[in-house]
Amino acid sequence: MAEFRYGICNETFQDWPLDKSLELARQLGYTGWEVAPFMLANDARAISAQQRSDYRRQVEAAGFEVIGLHWLLAKTEGFYLTTDNAEVRKATTDYFCELASLCKDLGGKVMVLGSPQQRNVPEGASMEQAYEFAADVLRGVVPALEANDVRIALEPLGHEEGNFMNTQAQGRQLREMIGSEHIGLHLDVKAMSDETEDIAGLIRQNADLMLHFHANDPNRQGPGMGAIDFAPIFEALADVDYQGWVSVEVFDYSPGVETLVSESMKNMLAAQS
Numbered sequence: 001m002a003e004f005r006y007g008i009c010n011e012t013f014q015d016w017p018l019d020k021s022l023e024l025a026r027q028l029g030y031t032g033w034e035v036a037p038f039m040l041a042n043d044a045r046a047i048s049a050q051q052r053s054d055y056r057r058q059v060e061a062a063g064f065e066v067i068g069l070h071w072l073l074a075k076t077e078g079f080y081l082t083t084d085n086a087e088v089r090k091a092t093t094d095y096f097c098e099l100a101s102l103c104k105d106l107g108g109k110v111m112v113l114g115s116p117q118q119r120n121v122p123e124g125a126s127m128e129q130a131y132e133f134a135a136d137v138l139r140g141v142v143p144a145l146e147a148n149d150v151r152i153a154l155e156p157l158g159h160e161e162g163n164f165m166n167t168q169a170q171g172r173q174l175r176e177m178i179g180s181e182h183i184g185l186h187l188d189v190k191a192m193s194d195e196t197e198d199i200a201g202l203i204r205q206n207a208d209l210m211l212h213f214h215a216n217d218p219n220r221q222g223p224g225m226g227a228i229d230f231a232p233i234f235e236a237l238a239d240v241d242y243q244g245w246v247s248v249e250v251f252d253y254s255p256g257v258e259t260l261v262s263e264s265m266k267n268m269l270a271a272q273s
C-alpha cells in the first residue's frame with residue numbers, strides 16, 4: 001500500500017487554541033499543517049518576524065511540517081487577480097510576494113491560489129482578458145517565488161465558487177501563459193467533482209503538474225463524509241506515485257471539529273484498505 005502524508009488546514013479548528021488543535025491532529029495521524037493566513041492576521045504584512053518564528057516553532061515542536069498557505073486573499077482588501085485596473089494588479093502582485101516570504105518564514109513550500117472572490121471575471125470583461133490579467137499578476141510574483149523557494153499551485157474551482165479557472169485544463173492554460181517552473185496545479189476533490197471528467201482520470205492526466213491535493217467532499221465536509229468514493233482517488237494517487245501532501249480542507253464545520261478531523265482520517269485510511 002502506498003504511504004501518503006496527511007495534512008489538515010488550520011481553519012478547520014476555528015477558535016481552538018493552537019496547542020489543542022495540534023495535539024488532536026497529531027494524535028489522529030496528521031503530520032502536515034496548512035495555514036490560512038487569516039487565522040494569524042487578516043493582512044499577512046501585520047504578522048511580525050517574531051510571530052512567524054514562534055508559530056513555526058510551535059507547529060514543528062508538535063511534530064508537524066508546515067505545508068504552506070491557502071485562502072491567500074480571503075479577508076483581505078484591495079487585491080484582485082483578473083481586474084483591468086493596473087494599480088490593483090500591481091498591489092496584488094506585491095501582496096503575493098509578501099505571502100511568499102510568509103510561506104518561507106513558516107517553513108512552507110506551496111501556496112494554493114483559490115481565492116474565488118478575488119478572481120471572478122469582472123462585468124464587461126472577456127474571459128480572454130481575465131486570463132491575461134491574471135497571468136500578468138502572477139508573472140510579477142515569479143522572482144519572489146524563486147527567491148523564497150516557494151511554488152504557487154493554481155486551484156481550479158467549480159462553478160458554485162465562481163466563473164474563472166473552473167477546470168484543470170484552464171489551470172494548465174494559465175500556467176502555460178506564465179511559463180514558470182514555480183507555478184503548478186492544485187487538485188481539490190470538491191472542485192474536481194464539478195468537472196465532466198472523473199476525478200481519478202483528472203489526477204492521472206494532471207499528475208505532471210500536481211503540487212498539492214485537497215481531500216474533501218462536494219457536501220463541503222471531509223473526505224468520505226459525503227457521496228464521493230475515495231477508493232479510486234487513492235488508487236490514482238498511488239498509480240501516479242504522488243509524493244505530496246493529502247490535506248483535508250472542509251468548509252462546513254457543523255459536525256464539530258473532533259468529528260471532522262477524526263472522521264476524515266478514518267475515511268481516508270478505510271478507502272485504502
Ligand SMILES: O=C(O)C(=O)CO
Pocket residue numbers: 070071072112113114115116155157249
Ligand atoms: O482559496 C482557497 O485557497 C481555497 O481553498 C478555496 O477553495
